[in-house]
Amino acid sequence: MSLASPNQSPTLPPEISTSHLCLAAESTYSAGRSTRTVKKSLVENATFSLPGPGFVAICGASGSGKTLLLNTLAGLLPPADGLLRIDGENASAWRMKRRRRFWRERAAIIHQDHGIIPELSCEDNLTLGLSRKQYSKEELLHSLGEVGLDVPFDGPAAILSGGEQQRLAIARALLRGAAYVFADEPTASLDPTNRDQVIALLRRAADGGALVLAATHDAAVIAAADSTLRINDRQVTVSGSARD
Ligand SMILES: Nc1ncnc2c1ncn2[C@@H]1O[C@H](COP(=O)(O)OP(=O)(O)OP(=O)(O)O)[C@@H](O)[C@H]1O
Numbered sequence: 001m002s003l004a005s006p007n008q009s010p011t012l013p014p015e016i017s018t019s020h021l022c023l024a025a026e027s028t029y030s031a032g033r034s035t036r037t038v039k040k041s042l043v044e045n046a047t048f049s050l051p052g053p054g055f056v057a058i059c060g061a062s063g064s065g066k067t068l069l070l071n072t073l074a075g076l077l078p079p080a081d082g083l084l085r086i087d088g089e090n091a092s093a094w095r096m097k098r099r100r101r102f103w104r105e106r107a108a109i110i111h112q113d114h115g116i117i118p119e120l121s122c123e124d125n126l127t128l129g130l131s132r133k134q135y136s137k138e139e140l141l142h143s144l145g146e147v148g149l150d151v152p153f154d155g156p157a158a159i160l161s162g163g164e165q166q167r168l169a170i171a172r173a174l175l176r177g178a179a180y181v182f183a184d185e186p187t188a189s190l191d192p193t194n195r196d197q198v199i200a201l202l203r204r205a206a207d208g209g210a211l212v213l214a215a216t217h218d219a220a221v222i223a224a225a226d227s228t229l230r231i232n233d234r235q236v237t238v239s240g241s242a243r244d
Pocket of ligand 1: 025061062063064065066217
């Protein structure tokens, strides 16, 4: 893979790759009068390539490090060791300005708690971090319709159900046309109807050109994905269209 120029085209196909990636979690806690630090190795020596577009499920047992791996592949956490490449660049070496550009122009994240601000309106949540002037009201209403949301545009997002908030978060990612969509347990606590809608929307983002990464326990998400990264005993096994 060649290194991309800093002025790369916004239509560059998304791609994430790792080389000898190692992840560890460190926690510090008080034990009586002393403080203890425990460091746990979660992923060792993982080398793989995720060429986009596509839908990748990150799976493994509870506590195996799925969220940690997702956040690391999004460039939000530094790896303990090894190399992470996003858009062909060493993402661990990105400075804040480059990171901001990635999140402004290329990436969207859907948190386990949807990342929706309940006090803000659906409109404000949709355009959070974007220039409101970029979109007409019709475009915004259309994006809500696309995810099957028929909710008060100017009402607070707090009145939406969990599944509706999840779809609002996905509408935001779709509206931005993000090349990378990172989703942490996107179907957790949804009923089967909402779950299927969310999976279909993530599938659509991938079919539309995005690289969608979802950390998940959900067999339905795994079945809908093109490939999986499975964490087991600190090893990452790659299957499907992703490459070792
Ligand atoms: N910020 C942190 N500080 C300390 N330890 C952490 C941190 N984040 C995660 N861990 C630890 O790392 C391990 C993996 O956590 P992670 O949330 O990635 O697992 P997971 O596979 O997503 O789990 P689950 O399926 O239960 O959500 C856990 O033991 C957790 O306690």
